[in-house]
Amino acid sequence: MKCSNYREEFEVQGIASGEFTSHSLECADCAQFLKEDSALTELIGELPKREAPADFGVAVRSRIQRRKSGPSGFWSVARIAVPAAAMILIVGFVVMNSDLFINDSPKLNDTAVKLDKRDTTGDEAPVLQEENAGEPVSPKESIPVAESNSELAAGDREVPNGPSKDEDQEARKDIPVKKKESLSSIDSTDQAFEEVETTNPPGLDPDKKLEDVKRPEKRSFTDSEILRALGMNTVWNGSRLMVTSVTRNSVAQRSGVRTGDRILSIDGRAVSKDSVGSAKAQALALRVMRKGKALNLSIR
Amino acid sequence: MYAIKAMPSQMYTGRWQIDTGTVKMDTCMALDNFGLADSEVITATVSYKDLSDHRLIEATKEGDEDAFAEIIERYRNPLTNYIYRMLNDYEEAVDLAQESFVRVYFAIDRYHSNYAFSTYIYRIATNLAISEIRKRKRRRLFSLTGLYQYEGDDEKEFQPPDNKPLPEDNTVNAEKREVIEKAILALPEMYRVPIVLREVQELSYEEVAAVMKLGLGTTKSRISRGRRLLRERLRKYFDDNK
Known part of the structure; x- marks a missing residue:
């Protein structure tokens, strides 16, 4: 048997067979091999054993307890706090910029362009029926409603030599003015509302018809409140609205209102307990009854 | 230590009356060795040290923390020494040995008594140690020291200095x-x-094969190959110390 075979057998078995021992007496290389292997075993055997520290068991139990109670300290707090803070920031950002997101829609401008075109062509357009106005509105004073982009295209076809892009831009600039003009003759009590309506209120979806849009709540005043603002205190005596006092140097006093006057109408509208009107910083025409005579007072 | 007073007929019911309450079945089963007769009232003292690894594990599964403490006591030194020889870093060895026990504890329900517990825990420790070795290899790749490696040194790991003195250390022993x-x-x-x-x-060999999940032949082959490599590396030392 060759030396390599002896050695392989020895390495696999881990023990030198009798044959290999006899062979090693005659073979210097194999003798050297066995000597080195023996020295190696001795060297490894002399390696000192490292022992665990005395508090090893305590440390293991402590680790187990920590894992049982989950992650603690900073990271346990951070794991919850960071996503929560991120959510709050995102929600806050969206809420604060909701107007920006909604009003950036280009479709609203398309609606405005269409308004302008309808005015120039004189086409009959859907009429905004004001529920609170009380009076029907003429087509010229009405607010055209964009049905869709296809309708807009149809409008373009109806205009001979339709506006170029530049003309279109100019038309857009004029829109707010034209809108306000067209609304000027609408009932005064709804004017404030209409002005709000035409200045793209927050939340207006250009795809919706104006009839479907929920209108902002109007700021309304009773007749007594309106008169009090002008400088006169009133009281209802049955169906009569009587002036009980007039504030010195007030608008009412300068206009000639006196204590004891009975207010008949405001701006031509008969006063009543139930009526409400919008306030406006413009001239008011008061009709009062004083000593059996009706007087017209203009309050400015 | 439990002072047990119980009826042998209750031995297989799992609940024994003892002077401090009840004792769990796994502990009481150790009394099999006492050769008790039926209906004999016994008083015996049982230590956790008398219980096998499997019994201790079963007791731990039932919530007996003292049984797990005995497991730790049995294996803490061998495991620390094993990982230390793999890494040559005492602090890391202690840390990984502790981690091995923690993993055993939390995965104790998955342990089956088909194979020895020593094999099971050595395998966990081996995986942790190999993981650490590979982590250090990656760390070395990105460190400046990696630029000055010389050929043939690839197999060496980055080893932090281990300055802990050993009691029996002297110059010759330290060199060896x-x-x-x-x-x-x-x-x-x-x-x-x-x-x-x-x-x-x-x-x-069988235990090593079980830890490494290898066949016996492959395991022996790897051990012999490893010894050959060691002899080659130590040849100069052997020649100098003839």
Whole structure:
């Protein structure tokens, strides 16, 4: 048997067979091999054993307890706090910029362009029926409603030599003015509302018809409140609205209102307990009854 | 230590009356060795040290923390030494040995008594140690020291200095220790694991094969190959010490 075979057998078995021992007496290389292997075993055997520290068991139990109670300290707090803070920031950002997101829609401008075109062509357009106005509105004073982009295209076809892009831009600039003009003759009590309506209120979806849009709540005043603002205190005596006092140097006093006057109408509208009107910083025409005579007072 | 007073007929019901309450079945089963007769009232003292690994594990599964403490006591030194020989870093060895026990504790329900507990915990420790070795290799790749490696040094790991003095240390022993430690650490992990398990921890071939999930023949082959590599690395030392 060759030396390599002896050695392989020895390495696999881990023990030198009798044959290999006899062979090693005659073979210097194999003798050297066995000597080195023996020295190696001795060297490894002399390696000192490292022992665990005395508090090893305590440390293991402590680790187990920590894992049982989950992650603690900073990271346990951070794991919850960071996503929560991120959510709050995102929600806050969206809420604060909701107007920006909604009003950036280009479709609203398309609606405005269409308004302008309808005015120039004189086409009959859907009429905004004001529920609170009380009076029907003429087509010229009405607010055209964009049905869709296809309708807009149809409008373009109806205009001979339709506006170029530049003309279109100019038309857009004029829109707010034209809108306000067209609304000027609408009932005064709804004017404030209409002005709000035409200045793209927050939340207006250009795809919706104006009839479907929920209108902002109007700021309304009773007749007594309106008169009090002008400088006169009133009281209802049955169906009569009587002036009980007039504030010195007030608008009412300068206009000639006196204590004891009975207010008949405001701006031509008969006063009543139930009526409400919008306030406006413009001239008011008061009709009062004083000593059996009706007087017209203009309050400015 | 439990002072047990119980009826042998209750031995197999799992609940024994003892002077401090009830004792769990696994503890009481140790009384099999006492050769009790039926209907005999006994008073015996049972220590956790008398219980096998499997019994201790079963007791731990039932929430007996003292049984797990005995497991720790049995294996803490061998495991620390094993990982230390794999890494040559005492602090890391202690840390990974502790982590091994923690993992055993939380995965104790998945442990089956088909194979020895020592095999099970050595396998966990081996995986942790190999993981650490590979982590250090990656760290070394990105460190400046990696630029000055010379050829043939690829198998060596980055080893932090271990300055802890040993009680029996002297110059000769320290030299011997350093030589063999370096030689072992220079072994590739596929040889280092079986060499340390077999030669340092003195496990049987079968146990080493079970830890490494290898066949017996492959395990023996790797051990012999590892020894050959060690002899080659230590040849100069052997020649100098003839």
